[in-house]
Amino acid sequence: MQSMKLESIAEIVRAASEVVIFSGAGLSADSGIPTFRDGATGLWNNVDPDEVASIEGFLRNPQRAWSWLLGLRNLIDDRRPNAGHYAIARLEELCVAKQVTVITQNIDGYHARAGNENVLEVHGTIHRVRCHRHCGFVAGWDESSLDPYACPACGAPVRPDLVMFGEALDEEVFANAQLRSLTADVFFAVGTSFTVQPAARLPLWAKRAGAVVIEVNPHPTPLSEAADYAIRSGASPFFAALCANLEAVGR
Numbered sequence: 001m002q003s004m005k006l007e008s009i010a011e012i013v014r015a016a017s018e019v020v021i022f023s024g025a026g027l028s029a030d031s032g033i034p035t036f037r038d039g040a041t042g043l044w045n046n047v048d049p050d051e052v053a054s055i056e057g058f059l060r061n062p063q064r065a066w067s068w069l070l071g072l073r074n075l076i077d078d079r080r081p082n083a084g085h086y087a088i089a090r091l092e093e094l095c096v097a098k099q100v101t102v103i104t105q106n107i108d109g110y111h112a113r114a115g116n117e118n119v120l121e122v123h124g125t126i127h128r129v130r131c132h133r134h135c136g137f138v139a140g141w142d143e144s145s146l147d148p149y150a151c152p153a154c155g156a157p158v159r160p161d162l163v164m165f166g167e168a169l170d171e172e173v174f175a176n177a178q179l180r181s182l183t184a185d186v187f188f189a190v191g192t193s194f195t196v197q198p199a200a201r202l203p204l205w206a207k208r209a210g211a212v213v214i215e216v217n218p219h220p221t222p223l224s225e226a227a228d229y230a231i232r233s234g235a236s237p238f239f240a241a242l243c244a245n246l247e248a249v250g251r
C-alpha cells in the first residue's frame with residue numbers, strides 16, 4: 001500500500017473525534033476461520049445456510065443446526081484472534097481522546113478477546129445460548145450443552161444467541177450501531193462483502209453523514225466505489241502499519 005495513502009489516513013484519524021471499525025468475516029480469515037463466501041473455502045459454498053443458520057432451518061431440525069453451529073464454535077475456540085484484531089485493539093488504545101467503536105458482524109468474540117472494550121456484535125455471539133421466546137433465559141454455550149434443549153424457565157427451544165437468517169437484529173444494539181455510524185468522523189469497513197442487510201447499510205449511512213469511509217479488503221466490493229479510500233490489503237498488515245504510523249508520528 002502506498003505510504004502516501006497511509007500518511008493521509010493516519011492524519012485523518014489524528015484529526016477525528018470519533019472512529020468506527022466495522023468488521024466482517026475477512027478479519028478472522030487470518031485466524032483460520034473460513035469466511036462465508038470466499039471461493040471454495042466459503043462456509044456457504046459447503047453447507048446450505050438455510051439448513052444450519054436460518055431460524056426456519058433451526059426450528060425444522062434443531063439437531064442439524066445445533067451440531068453444525070457447535071462445530072463452528074469449537075473451531076473458533078481452538079483458534080485465536082490474529083494480528084489484525086490486536087492492531088484494532090491497539091488503535092483503540094492509541095485513540096485515547098476519541099470515541100472508538102467496533103461494530104462487528106462476526107460472532108467469534110475475537111475483538112473482545114484481543115482487548116477492544118467498545119464492541120457492538122450486531123449479529124450476536126456464538127458463545128452464548130438463549131431462550132427462543134426471549135423469556136430472559138441466557139447461558140454460556142459450554143461443553144455440557146452438546147444437544148439442543150428446552151428452556152429451563154419456560155420450555156421453549158434454547159438456541160445460540162446469534163442472529164439467524166430470517167431474524168431481526170437486536171434493536172438496541174443496531175440502533176447504537178446506527179448512531180455511532182452517523183456520528184463517526186472515520187469509518188473503517190474491514191473484511192466484509194456487504195452482502196447482508198441491514199448491517200451493510202451502515203457504511204453508506206456513515207458516508208452520507210460526512211464520515212471518511214475507508215475500505216480494507218484484498219478484493220473489490222459493492223462499497224469500493226463509494227469509499228473515500230479502497231485499501232487493497234489484508235486487515236492485519238494495514239492496521240499494524242496504521243498503528244505504527246500513529247505511534248511514530250505522535251497520536
Ligand code: APR
Pocket residue numbers: 023024025026027029030035036037038042105106123190191192193194195196216217218219221233234235236
Ligand atoms: N483481510 C480483509 N478482508 C478479507 C481477508 C483479509 N485477510 N480475507 C478475505 N477478506 C474479504 C473478502 O474479500 C470478502 O469481501 O472478506 C470478505 C468476506 O465476505 P463474507 O464471507 O461475505 O463475510 P461477511 O461480509 O462478514 O458476511 C456478512 O453474512 O452469512 C452472514 O451473518 C453472516 O455476518 C455474516 C454476514
